[in-house]
Amino acid sequence: MTWNNFVAMGDSFTEGMDDSYPDGSYRGWADLVAARLALDAGPEFGYANLAVRGKVLNEVLTEQVGPALGMRPSLVSFAAGGNDILRRKVDPYGLVHKIDPAVEQFRAAGADVILFRFADVTAHLPGQRIVGPRAAALNDGARELAQRHGAILIDLFADDAFRNPLLWSVDRLHLSEAGHRRVAAHVLNALGVGVAEDWLLVPPMPAPSPWLLARGADLRWAGQHFAPWLKRRLAGASSGDLVQAKRPELGPIEAIA
Template identity: 65%
Template sequence: MRWRKFVAVGDSFTEGLDDPYPDGTYRGWADLVAARLAVDAGPDFGYANLAIRGRLFGNIVAEQVPAALDMQPDLISFAAGGNDVLRRNFDGPKLIKEFDEVVGRLRATGADVLIFRFADVMARLPGQRLVGPRVAMLHEAIGETARRHGARVVDLYADDEFLNPVLWSVDRLHLAPAGHRRVAAHVLGALGLTPDEQWLVVPPRPAPTPWLAARGADLRWAGQHLVPWVRRRLTGRSSGDNITAKRPLLTPFTDRPS
């Protein structure tokens, strides 16, 4: 099948952090997938990426989903909830119910819908005991939703290569360029397309860091990334404040300048 209108909605995962173009804007897995779909579909192909970093599930549904539906795409990627599971007021049953409803709305248009089981980001972050059960509950529900509505699941959690720190950026939360390429390969596989083999090539895992050096790295990471994140939570701010979608309109795909 050749998809002619692809709209991506979500948060930083879909926006493309931390996979920069030379001009400092972000590429990410969705741009990589769009580039491949554009080759297959030809000049009529259109792509929009409405994702904005830091967005919670409710914001994505209220702001991005209606805009996506107005574009009448035949392919939609919906990746949401990752930021919610990190919040103290996370309401799992409510999010799962709303997730199922949204996927049903998207599928009712006749579009193919991609949904995600996220890679195990918590393997290198604090809070595993709290967040782990939430993620497991969400992942189980995603499978049930996919079966109920005929959505396509991109199961990144089942890929142990994402435990390799080389696939993650220095903030330990967002994917590095190699991680985005691996996600793009999984997405194309879920669409029945063959990805670039190089996207699945993973650099060797780094040698274990001595204990003292590792603790020093943890302290530096906490100061540079964890403390600002906590400060934003306490002050009600988001990393996505004053950020707009990088590709808000359905237009022919053009890559950033190299």
């Protein structure tokens, strides 16, 4: 099947952090998918990416769904809720309930919808006992929504390769270049589109660090990444407060094989 456009919605996962172009802007799995789809669809193919880092689900729903529907997309991706489950108080089942009508709207408009079961990031972060059950509920909800609405489910949680820390960036929360390429490969395979085999390649698993070195790395990570994140949360701020969507309107993207 060939789609004439693709609209991506969500947060940092879809914006493309931390997979950078040479100019320092973010690429990510959605750009890679769009560029591959454009190869089959031709020069008229349009791509928009409305995702902005730090957005919680309510912001994605209120700020991105309307503009996306207005573009009359033939293919959309919806990935949100990850920032919500990191908050102190959240009802993950309530998140799924809010996502349901958005998916229904896109399906009623004739769009194919991509949903995700997110990869397990809890092994790399503090608070696994709190975040883990929330993430599981959100993932289970995505599967139920996909079944109910006939959406395309990308099950990253089932891919054990994402346990490799080299598929994650130094902040332990966002994907690395290799991680984004693997997500793109999963999406393209689910869409029935050919993809280069090297997109699925995984770097060799690094050897375990000695306990003392690992604790030192944890402390450095806490100072460089966790502390600033916590400071923003306490101040009611977001990393995306001054960030605009990188591709707010449908436009061409250079095709890649």
